Amino acid sequence: GTFLVRSGVLSSVHAFASDPGRGLFILALLALAAGGALVLYAWRAPALLAAGGGFAPHSRETYLLLNSALMTAATLAVLLGTLYPLVLDAFAAQQISVGPPYFELSMLVLLLPALLAAGLATFTRWGRDRTGRVLRAVGAPAAGCVVLGAALPWLLFGRWSFGAAAGTALALWVLAGAASGPLRQWRSGARWGMAVAHLGVAAFILGLSYVNSFGVSRDVRLAPDEAVEVAGHAFTLRGVDEVLGPNYQARRAVIAVAGPRGRQFTLAPEKRSYFSQESPLTEAAIDITPLRDLYVSLGAPLEDGAWSARVQFKPFVRWLWAGAVLMALGAAVAALRRRRP
Known part of the structure; x- marks a missing residue:
């Protein structure tokens, strides 16, 4: 991504400077990082067989290998979706665009079994394990994850979504796997790194599931002293002021927001006009809490002192x-972590 954007092959929504001359340097830097990792893998590969004599098909190593293969396939799927339009345009003179449906479906197909394998691996022994023992070990945690996954979205948002329920169950499944293991491993610190990383995976899954399932985006008309309700918050336009910045002039809206449980605050989005360019830019106002972000972007002025807003x-x-x-x-x-003998 860094090489493609900074070399000018792809355009980005972010404000990166396009400098084709840097492309070779960035490509060499990435080749050094990736090549060093591959050399390290090749160097250490014989130690796997020398230390353990291989592993059975049903073992923790198998699930870790499956997880790595699926993650690699997901990376290649993103790369394919990014480069395919460029290749088609260069060799067939056809212009197409690859949109969110491709990326969402490919990630779902590849990452769903990867997350299942990530949780299952922690319940499986190294080298070799018995299927019956693993099924007995995962039965109760899996059932608990399904039940809590179905209930938690309803408790948090007051409505149910299959995507949110499935994401919650997967996040809890990853957490359940991270919390398993003998007590002596926790005391020695052998599982802390894995537990923290799996906690991060679970947090990422929850965030992704809830944003996609319960996120709201609406274009509204804000009239002075008239409340508009969006996602349980009431927005009231109190006025629009002219402000002067160091290199711009702007019109700043003052919007009073009444949230759930009586919380009240003010947002001040701006429509800025910089002296160095003609087209105006929108400066969104954001209210942040640990459980949600609330954005208000100012649009165009309407009649009777009203404004459009998103x-x-x-x-x-x-x-x-x-x-x-x-x-x-x-x-x-x-x-x-320092390994103990």
Whole structure:
């Protein structure tokens, strides 16, 4: 992604400077990082057979290998969807676009079994295990994850969604696997890195499921002193002021928001006009809590002092970023932990 965007092959919605001259440097840097990892894998591969003499088809190693293969396939699916329009345009002079349906379906097909394998691997022994023992070990946790997964979205949002229920059950399944294991491994710190990383995976799944299932985006008309309700919040336009910034002038709306449980606050989105360019830009106002983000973007002025606006309600969206941080932290803990003999 870095190479494709910064070299100018692809355009991005983010404000990256396009510099084709940097493409070769970035490509060499990525080749060094990826090539170093592949060399390390090739160097350490003989140690796997030398240490354990291989592993049976039904073992923790098998599920870890399956998980890695599925994650690699997901990466290739994203790369294919990104590059296929460019290749088709270059060799067949046909222009197409690959949209969200392709990426959503490919990720669902590949990551669903990967998450199931991630939870199942923690219940399975190294080297070899018996199917009957594993089924007995996962029976109660799996049933609990399904029941809680079906109930939790209703308790949090007052309505039910199959996607949210399935995502919650998967997140709980990953957590259940991370919490399993002998007590001595927890005391020695052998499972802390894995547990933190799996906690991050669970947080990411919850955030993704709830944003897609319960997120709201509406274009509304905000008239002075008239309340408009979106996602359980009442928005009232109190006025629009002219403001002058260091390199722009703007019209700033003052919007009073009444949220659930009596919480009240004010949002101030802006429509900015920078001196260096003609087209106006929108500066969204955001209210952040651990369980949701609320965005208001100012549109165009309407008659009678009203304004158009876009209101977005994104539940658990911060959990996506928190999950990524926890996954990286878990990897660091696992890498830095001093192994005991």
